[in-house]
Amino acid sequence: MTRSATTHALVAALVCLLALLGLAPAVSAAPPSLRSNVSALPRPGIVTNGDVRMWMTSGAPATATTGSGTTVSVIVENTGDTPIDGATLRARVGTRPLDSLAAQQRWEEGKLPLGASASADADVPTIPPGTSETVKLSLTSSELDLSYTMATLPLRIELRGAGRPTTRLHSFVSWAAKDATFTRMSASVVVPVTLPNDPKLLTATGEERLEAWRKAIGPGSTIERLITSDPGVPVTWLIDPTVLDPAAAQDGTLPTAEQETTEASPASPSASPTSDGTSSPSESASGSASPSSEGSTESNSSGTSEPSESSESTDSADSGSTSPGTQPSEAAASVDELAANLRAKLAERPGNQSIAFTPYGDPDLSALTSARRPAGSQKILERSLSRPLSSELSELSETVVAAPVAPLDAGSTARLTAAWQKTRGSRPVVLTPNVSLDRTDVAAVTSATRRTTNQVTMVGYNAPLSRTLNDASVSNAEAAASLRASSLAIYQQQPTAERSLVIMGGRETVPVGRLKAIASALEQAPWVQPAALSTEESTSAPVVDLTPQAPPSETVWPRVAAPAFDAGDITTADKTIATLTKMAEIVVDGDDIVPAWTRNLDQVTSTRWRGDPADVDGLVEHASSTVSAIPQQIAVVPSRVNFFSDSGPISVTVKNGLARAVHGIEVNLTPRTYAVRFRSQPDAVDIPGKGQTSVRVPTVAQAAGRVSVDAKVTGPGDVRLGESDKHGAEIEINARPTGTWIFWVLGIVALLVFCYGLVRNRQKGTRRRDELARDIQL
Incomplete structure (x- = not known):
């Protein structure tokens, strides 16, 4: 065995020992596990091939140019049981744009050939099981000496050797000549x-x-x-x-907002909440790396990304760790306090961040306005739209827009x-996919804002660009590269026109x-100029004709699941509100009871339940x-x-x-027999x-006798109260009226006294006359 092989073997043994002891340092956070209603897309960015996982972590510079060359960093992870040894990594950049x-x-x-290309190779160090290595590949400026003014070039990264099939990514x-000028979009x-x-959150x-x-909005939450x-x-x-x-809880004791305040319990320092409501360690398994490590990167001026010592920027959907400096000294004592803390941070x-609101509860506007919507949808739709923003929210923003999920x-x-006009007195501003306005996402439009023939302002967002915000199948670096590529393709449709685009997350x-x-x-x-979104009604925007039928959901992004509520859910909610309305009068x-509970129950039509009908039920x-x-x-x-x-009063509690208070x-009170009668009701x-x-x-x-009494409790409006499921009587009276038995008792007592006197008199006998005379003289 050579010295190099011996060193590799010792290192592998040491890493395995540390992993068993739980002491091996974490290379990065755990793999992404975003909660998502969307369908899976092709996975060009995170490639799994047997026991190999590979993804790109950075590209520098972000846009290659004349004389710059390009460098890409790739992570290769070994998910198997044997080391990866003797592998080679190759980066190939095609010259056909x-x-x-x-x-x-x-x-x-993978349906397009690469064609002529420039390439760079690098040897991959031995990767023990459960660990990963970062490999950099650089193409020099002479290898990328292109004559294009601007272009998007295909990049293929291949892992070869080590006795494994070739893995391709x-x-x-993106390429732009140094002297290129752009009319920025x-x-x-x-x-x-x-x-x-x-x-x-509601129950x-x-x-x-x-x-x-x-876990939803507190310190360290997503x-x-x-x-x-x-x-x-x-x-x-x-x-x-x-x-x-927040809406009121479904609390059957009907507490006020002040009464809902609870003492906060100490938070556990060993774990922190994740986006799915569970607790997970803030560090990942030893020695492993994954695409979520892209969340803990810092970009320098050249566009490269290197791992940061701090987990401050770690993707919160992938890790539950809390950002430094965000943990308050004292935990919030109530839900309202949590919300107030979040409002204060907003x-x-x-200054370059703005706020717009959805209607309260983010109602599923697509389902509530559909031609096949469940019965009762119109009432909930109008109720959701008519609910005004609180004064605290109005201080942040007064803008409310419609953002149907489909x-x-x-x-x-x-x-x-x-x-919208009936409840809010104005026409809505609607955020919608471009495909619903232009029948396609590749149309060369100059403005993201359009208006319908009925003067409704429609703001179209671009699906290929929007996909990069939430697509969990790619690493952050790959999403950034895809965004640059897509935006450059859109720019090249009309390179000299002033244009606007909207990128919207799911x-x-x-x-x-x-x-x-x-x-x-x-x-x-x-070729891009980041800008704030305009949500103002436009009277000069281009006019579009909406189609009689919405485009299929598989042609738009985000991909959405089916609505979760149905007519039965709305009917049950309406009956519940009707019962509660009667109780509120007592x-x-x-x-405040009915409005608070209505806000709670109207959320059964919220967009967030799509695909989860069991939760709505x-x-x-x-x-x-x-x-x-x-x-x-x-x-x-x-x-x-x-x-x-x-006769006399009895006390009933x-x-x-x-x-x-009620x-x-x-x-x-109603006695079940005539042995007892109530002269009046209380x-x-x-x-x-x-x-x-x-x-x-x-x-x-x-x-005389034992009498069962039924008690009927009612409130204003003859609302029936009390324990309706009781089968026995609430009150039992042991009646013993004095009109009969008292005379028998007195007669018996008098007879006993008389008999006692007779007996005593006979026992003493008759007194003599001389004794009687002496008593008289005395």
Whole structure:
């Protein structure tokens, strides 16, 4: 064995030993596991071939130019049980440009030959099982001496040797001549910020609810890390108001907002929340590397990306670690405090970040306006659109836009516009895929903003560019390369025209690292000018005719699942609200109950539940059972009464299990036999929250015996209260009226006294006369 081989063997043995002991340093975070409703796309960026995983981590410079050459960094990971030894990595850059979106897609799918190319090779060090190596390949400027003014070149990276099949990765290299001039396209980035599809956010109460909201929007959460990041380019946060103004919980005790405040429990320092609501270590398995390591990179002025010592930028969808400096000294004590903390951070956002809101709860506008929408959809649609922003949210932004998750056809747009005008008094601004406006994503349009023949402003976003924000199948570097390639192909359609583009993320949260990678790609592309999104109504934008039928969902991005709610869910929710409306009339100052619960239940039509009908069914069933149990919390306390009198009052106790005071509670007592009669029923009473009160009922005992009494409890409007599932009587009276038995008792007592006197007299005998005379003289 040579010295080099011995060294490799010792290193491999040491790494394996450290891995077994849990001491091997983590090369990067865990692989990405984004929650997503979208269908899987081709995976040109992260390639798995047997026990080999390979992906690109960076390309420098971001745009190659005359005299610069290019360098790409690639990670090769060994997921098998044997070392990868003797492998070679080759980078080949084709000289035939891919200047159309169609050509680029064919290249990604492996349907286009590379053609003539320049290449660079590098030996791959031995990779022990469970570890990875980063390899750099450089092509010199002489090898890339091209005559193009601008071009997108195909890049193929191949791993050969080591007794394994060849592993290939396809990407792009963007090229621009040093003296090239560009009429820059305006590009706006829109990032949706919506809640995760966790039912506990709406159904849980107390500490369980607080913990669910901590994971959703608290320190270290995906949302908190995202909105406190600074991508460095103009970004519009498209926020569901529910994130910053949470709906009330489905709490059957009907607490006020102040009563919902709970003491926070200490957070565990060993783990932190992830986007799916679980806890995971902040470090990955020893010795492994994965595409999510791209989240912890820092870009320098040349466009290269190198791993950072800090995990501050780690993709929050991939890791639960908390950003340095974001953990407060004291945990929030309530959900409202968590939301207030998030609003405060948004208020301090950089000046190049703007905010727009969806309607409250991010309603599924595509499903609610469809020609085949479930019965009752119109009422929920109008209710969702009419709900105003709170004063705290209005301070952040007063802009509300329509962002249907799936494209709208002409009929759906008309229904949405009519409901928007009826409830908000204006026409909507609609964010929609370009394909729904132009029938294709490759149309050479000059403006992202269009208007329909009915003067509805439509802002179209580009699907190939938008895909790069959420596509979990590619690394951050590959997403950035794809964005540069797609945007350059779009630019070359009309290179001298002033144009605007919109890039919109999907409803699943965009990882921080991915957002920064895309922002950096936009900033470093000389044909793109990052700009803020305009959400103003336009009267001068080009006019488009919407199609009678929306484009198929498989032709648009993001790919969406089927709507989760149906007519049965809406019917159950309506019945629940009807029951709650009656109960609100009983509660003192209960005007806030129905609006709060309606905000909660209307979220069964939220976009975030798409593909999860079981969660929606659980929401409405939980609400229905919770509200059905509310009347049972105001009831008569079961008791037994000994009534030893002909007439007089008895005391009946009525309890209130709700957190709020109730008023106008009436108790109607009905004996099951005629042995007891009530002269009148008690007056209506008020009962404090979590308290009880007693009422006095004038009673007449007409015969002796045990009498069962049924108690009917009602509230204003004759609302039936009490425990309706009880089969026994609430009150039992042991009646013993004095009108009969008292005389028998007195007669028996008198007879006993008389008999006692007779017996005693006979025992003493008759007194003599001399004794009687002596007694008289004395």
